[in-house]
Amino acid sequence: MAKKNMVIAIVLSIIWSGLGLIYAGDMKRGIILAVLAIIFELLNFLVSPILGIIVFIIWIYSLYATYKEVKAVNGE
Structure with a gap:
């Protein structure tokens, strides 16, 4: 698999949870x-607005998972 750009992956995850993982190949x-x-x-x-906390947790997890996936794809 081709190397993936960490900046692009993280920016995609910032825009919407999961997009960075899709870019990194974890569809x-x-x-x-x-x-x-x-x-x-x-x-x-x-x-309920309190469910926004769950959205935030999903977003943070998505950023972390994207970081780990790109590092694994790039062999780092």
Whole structure:
């Protein structure tokens, strides 16, 4: 697999949870995180603002997972 640019991956994850993982090649986990982020974002607006904490946790996990995945893909 071709090396991936860490900056691009992190910026994609900042924009939306899961996009960086998809870029890095982990489609399954990236799509799961993106869908979870959408679901909890909708619940955040429709049900309770406290669910925004879960959205934030998903986002932080996505950043961490993207960092680890890009390092693994690049063999670092």
